[in-house]
Each structure stands twice: as structure tokens, then as C-alpha cells.
Amino acid sequence: MELDEHGMAIAAAFVALIGIAMLFLLSETPKSASIADALLAPENTLLEVRGNAANSTTEKFLLCESYLCISVRKNSVPSAELVADGRRASVLGRVKEYKGSRYIEAERVGMDG
Numbered sequence: 664m665e666l667d668e669h670g671m672a673i674a675a676a677f678v679a680l681i682g683i684a685m686l687f688l689l690s691e692t693p694k695s696a697s698i699a700d701a702l703l704a705p706e707n708t709l710l711e712v713r714g715n716a717a718n719s720t721t722e723k724f725l726l727c728e729s730y731l732c733i734s735v736r737k738n739s740v741p742s743a744e745l746v747a748d749g750r751r752a753s754v755l756g757r758v759k760e761y762k763g764s765r766y767i768e769a770e771r772v773g774m775d776g
Contacts, residue, residue: 692709693709693710693711693755694708694709694710694711695710695711695712696710696711696712697712697728698712698714698726698727698728698731698732698733699731700712701733701758701765701767702731702733702765704758705758706758706759706760707757707758707759708757708758709755709756709757709770710755710756710757710758710767711753711754711755712726712733712753712754712756712767713726713728713751713752713753713754713775714726714727714728714732714733714751714752715727715728715749715750715751715752716746716747716748716749716750716751716752717732717748717749718748719746719747719748721737722736722737723735723736723737723766724737724743724746724748724752726752726754726767733765733766733767734764734765734766734767735754735756735766735767735769735772736756736759736766736767736768736769737769737772738756738768738769738770740769740770740771740772742771742772742773742774743769743772745772745774746772746774750774751774751775752772752773752774752775753772753773753774753775754767754769754771754772754773755769755770755771755772756768756769756770756771757770
């Protein structure tokens with residue numbers, strides 16, 4: 664089977680679209696990270712972070728490990744309402760920055776026991 668110029672152009676466009684789709688999927692795969700990693704990660708990085716909840720309010724809570732903490736915005740995630748001080752939690756979200764302070768904008772919140 665021989666491809667003419669038109670066929671080759673279509674094949675090249677198809678391969679390029681598959682490559683772009685794969686890059687998008689790979690870039691959107693959440694990375695497991697420590698709180699220290701989250702505090703240093705570039706903005707909009709999708710991370711999964713675990714720690715102990717503290718200072719829980721209706722809008723946010725702190726996720727802490729040892730002496731490091733990062734603020735987590737609940738973003739109306741229903742399971743985030745179950746977060747209570749001292750409970751172990753895992754948060755999937757994007758790293759954001761406001762006035763020099765890093766926080767995680769939650770997309771999913773789970774309780775770890």
C-alpha cells in the first residue's frame with residue numbers, strides 16, 4: 664500500500680493528534696507529593712497530598728505533616744465537609760498562590776482512617 668502526499672499528510676496529522684492527546688493525559692496525572700513538595704511546586708500543578716487536618720472552617724482547613732502546613736480551599740467538595748481537626752486526610756487539587764501564600768484548591772478530599 665502506497666501513500667500519496669495527501670495520505671501522508673492525513674497520517675501525520677493523526678499521529679500528531681495522538682501525541683498531543685498523550686501529552687495532555689500525562690500532564691494531568693496527579694503526582695503524589697509531601698506538603699513540602701506542594702509548598703514548592705509550580706502553580707497549577709495537580710498533586711495528591713496527605714496529612715492531618717487542622718483549623719477546619721466552612722471554606723478551608725490546614726493540612727499538616729510535622730511542622731509544615733498548607734491551606735486547602737474546600738471548593739464546595741462534599742466530602743471536604745467531613746474533615747475534622749486531627750483527622751488524617753488526602754487531598755487531590757491544584758497548587759495556587761495568593762499574595763505570596765501557597766494553597767491547594769481541592770478537587771477531591773478523602774479521609775484516611
